Amino acid sequence: MVNHHIKVIQALASGVLEGGRGTSGTPFPQQPEKALKLYEFEGSPFCRRVREVLTTLNLDYEVYPCPKGGNKYRQIVKEKGGKLQFPFLIDENTGDQLYESQAIIHHLFKHYGKTGNTPKKYAHYPNIPYVALAGTVVNGARGIWINQNIKDRAAPKHLLELWGFEASPFTRVVRAELAELEIPFIFHNVPKECWQDQGPAVLRLKPGQYHPVKGGKREQVIKLMNRDKKDIQVPYLVDPNTNTKLFESKDIVEYLKHQYGK
Template sequence: MVHHQIKVVQALLSSLTAGGRGVSGTAFPNQPEKALKLYEFEGSPFCRRVREVLTLLNLDYEVYPCPKGGTKYRKIVKEQGGKAQFPYFVDENTGEKLYESIAIVDYLFKHYGKTGKTPQKYAKYPKYPRVALVGTMINGARGVWIDKKVIHREAPAQLLELWSFEASPYSRIIRGVLTELELPFKLHNVAKERWQDMGPAVLRLKPGKYQPLSGGKREKIIPIMARNKKDIQVPYLIDPNTGVHLFESEAIVQYLQKQYGA
């Protein structure tokens, strides 16, 4: 097994290939009443495009991992949409079901963005996401293939919950493991809302006590997932099936492997 800190470095380099996408987002998201659902796998460069925009819009959504070789959710996508292609996006608020990543991106900006239009930065993705593919390879192609030990295991009764944002290298590791174990989860986006949020919890660009933007999403979630109710740190995992609450990516990986991968 690759040492955890090496995985962190790989995940960080993978995040850097996105050129800043998947870090920042609006403090005031237009979160719909019914959960958005994304069928995807962490290592897909096309799925990554959609996750970056979901972070920018700071939307929470349900993830149904569809790694290559997976048996649970790939068949659902094929049954619903007619083909096993990813990402596959479902919005029960409007009844919309979409495949193509660019179509999903445009849809998200239209329905959940501030202006209803796709910003220029996100309007011209290359047909073949070579840069994102390089990021996947740098990250060791984690989150692409099913862990064969769990291929016939039933999903847990309740969705796990993960507080994360797309470009967080520590969170990327966790999402990769959740994909490989084919564990569905609710992702709570914790995008950086302004420059004072930048940097890890222990070394932010703005020194002194951390103060989230008043009225923003981060301020509202501090009572839920902030360590000692003073700061925000991701990843943060809650498993309602066991009552476990965990910070620290290495501890979360160990827990997931022991609880669901053994």
């Protein structure tokens, strides 16, 4: 328990270092018809840049973890793109396959943003990601290396599904575990869509009963989760391979280790 709390605190500090990027997003995303496929690993600061923008645009995407030492998806990146470099995005809607975080970010805003233009704050990242790299270090460099216990284990038959958002420390702890276990999953972004969403589910800034943006993505997700409370709690994991549905990051991590980490 203590170890898990430390991980959450480190993940929270990592998000603070990034200035809260990857927290808020549009309630009405332009979701692509075919799923975006992102080959990446949790601890990479360059991959983190892309995930932050995917949260800002509130886009869902498939994640194929490529931790160092992994052998399931790194080879696919080499075969499709010609080199082992991450992140690597495949967009079957446009036919593009892209390396370089800045190129991927421009692509995402061009095709899935409201104006087609990359906002200034996302248009010019430094060549060396000092801030994101510091965030990775503070987070204990989790999600970089594969768990050696499962190196030769086959991936689950069906993609797991995870609801969360980039800057959520609880979600980050789960994503790191998925990366180290090399488990592919669909990531459903549910960022903060308005000021009333700020704060954890048990302590919203807005007094009184909480209501998500009407017709927004959060409202749709609440219905999907069949929550008695009219609010969202993340992370939320669904594993169709075992028909398992879980809230609470600690429970999810323990489940992943028990089911896929031995």
